[in-house]
Amino acid sequence: MKTLTGKALAAAIRERTQAEAASGPQPRLAVVVATADEASLWYVRSIAKAAAGVGIVCDVVDLGPEAAPEQITATLARLSADDHVHGVLLQTPLPAGASAQELATAIDPRKDVDGANPLSLGRLAAGLPAFPPATAAAVMALLDHYEVALEGRRAVVVGRSTVVGKPLAHLLLDRHATVTVCHSRTRDLAAVTAQGEVLVAAAGRAGLIGAAHVAPGAVVIDVGTNPTADGGLTGDVDAEAVAETAGALTPVPGGVGPVTTALLLRHTARAANLP
Amino acid sequence: MKTLTGKALAAAIRERTQAEAASGPQPRLAVVVATADEASLWYVRSIAKAAAGVGIVCDVVDLGPEAAPEQITATLARLSADDHVHGVLLQTPLPAGASAQELATAIDPRKDVDGANPLSLGRLAAGLPAFPPATAAAVMALLDHYEVALEGRRAVVVGRSTVVGKPLAHLLLDRHATVTVCHSRTRDLAAVTAQGEVLVAAAGRAGLIGAAHVAPGAVVIDVGTNPTADGGLTGDVDAEAVAETAGALTPVPGGVGPVTTALLLRHTARAANLP
Numbered sequence A, B: 001m002k003t004l005t006g007k008a009l010a011a012a013i014r015e016r017t018q019a020e021a022a023s024g025p026q027p028r029l030a031v032v033v034a035t036a037d038e039a040s041l042w043y044v045r046s047i048a049k050a051a052a053g054v055g056i057v058c059d060v061v062d063l064g065p066e067a068a069p070e071q072i073t074a075t076l077a078r079l080s081a082d083d084h085v086h087g088v089l090l091q092t093p094l095p096a097g098a099s100a101q102e103l104a105t106a107i108d109p110r111k112d113v114d115g116a117n118p119l120s121l122g123r124l125a126a127g128l129p130a131f132p133p134a135t136a137a138a139v140m141a142l143l144d145h146y147e148v149a150l151e152g153r154r155a156v157v158v159g160r161s162t163v164v165g166k167p168l169a170h171l172l173l174d175r176h177a178t179v180t181v182c183h184s185r186t187r188d189l190a191a192v193t194a195q196g197e198v199l200v201a202a203a204g205r206a207g208l209i210g211a212a213h214v215a216p217g218a219v220v221i222d223v224g225t226n227p228t229a230d231g232g233l234t235g236d237v238d239a240e241a242v243a244e245t246a247g248a249l250t251p252v253p254g255g256v257g258p259v260t261t262a263l264l265l266r267h268t269a270r271a272a273n274l275p
Helices: A007-022 A038-053 A069-081 A100-104 A118-125 A134-145 A165-174 A189-193 A256-272 B007-022 B038-053 B069-081 B100-104 B118-125 B134-145 B165-174 B189-193 B256-272
Strands: A028-033 A057-062 A087-090 A154-158 A178-182 A198-201 A219-222 B028-033 B057-062 B087-090 B154-158 B178-182 B198-201 B219-222
Touching (some): A007 A038, A007 A134, A028 A038, A038 A057, A038 A256, A069 A100, A087 A256, A118 A165, A118 B118, A134 A256, A154 A189, B007 B038, B007 B256, B028 B069, B038 B256, B069 B100, B087 B100, B118 B165
Parallel strands (some): A028 A057, A154 A198, B154 B178, B154 B198
């Protein structure tokens, strides 16, 4: 089994992004945070650090874990209207009772660098210009980087979230794959996933995908980032179990993750250069 | 094989719509036309007649087959801003060079009774309130009317259009089906479609679906409306060929079609009653 690491690809994307960022007004990304979740805050710090590395300013707007939805909406609207801000990201988790989809409608689609506004998803589905969610875009970038053919092939996505599974289904359809979306209610998951020549695991359940779920030679992309007891991360795929069956697998960490962050920055640089 | 006609369901929807239409301001639907296509104009006349039958005013705004995209956009925006208009429909085909998806962004989502604005599709996909395209809604209404179970079952959609295949995939996912979308680039279409316990044909190719494409006992919904040489309509499914295999099939005409028109009117009545 081939291991499809994301580090070299992420570095290449960051390098091009740095050049793009230097070619116009300095890009500025605003990350709106309303949580005390440590993993989430760690991720925001890693975005800020990566942004600095490519010449993008990253403002973290921390509203605290008690922020009211109205306050979050107002902040997103204010940042969307601010000419000095080019990208707006709403970090999850959110306070209880707040809907990420509903709040994200306040993000200007031209600044929606993580494709969170339902309008971005709709435009993506309709084939109009839009920023896809960075994670979904990272899956496609990895498939392209490793020259995985998609046209006419069977792609199976496990997970139907608005941020990964659904937009990814549209991106794969655009590339002429035959796309199946599975989820927690799917009967006999292994029988369905074993039909995928390309299998994307984005369910958020550690070890969900084992040997029986994978077609011989399949390319498996692991989007899962599940916390482990020792403070690390593990994917949705049991890498050891599928090693004999899968043709290729992205590692966790070091696969989709770094590419996602790099693409979030690239989207921000592009947003800064929009006419 | 059971025949799943749409006429009784359509009549029931029209009846409830008539009551809804009478309960508030008289609903008004504006249909924007920019074509000389006879089939399209015939369909618009049939909508206008059906609207009158349930107490909905239908204005046909005919811009002629030479209308410029800017003129269509301006008309859609004007109707969207008109307090007396509750539903706005952009009829296809459009003049060469005009994109239905792009133009439909000018329709206020609250008046987008045929779910043509990409924002409506995105909201649908994100689980937010939105009008789905009437055709996609009609497929779901027929499945519900005939009490076809969806949760955990395999549904296969043939066709990936923005007006039918894609929104339908989201509606089926919402109902917890495992959904596969096929299209013209799908390899071995019959092998894929034969996995569907529910099979929806929305490819626009007469007779595409034959016996080999259908699982024994499958429920088959035929969305195709392909013109025949004698001026009639035929579906995407070869009804005679699948008669021994399919468990149930919607006829063309008389299946999805009448339910689609009835739902377009229901959406208009609902739009008129929006707070």
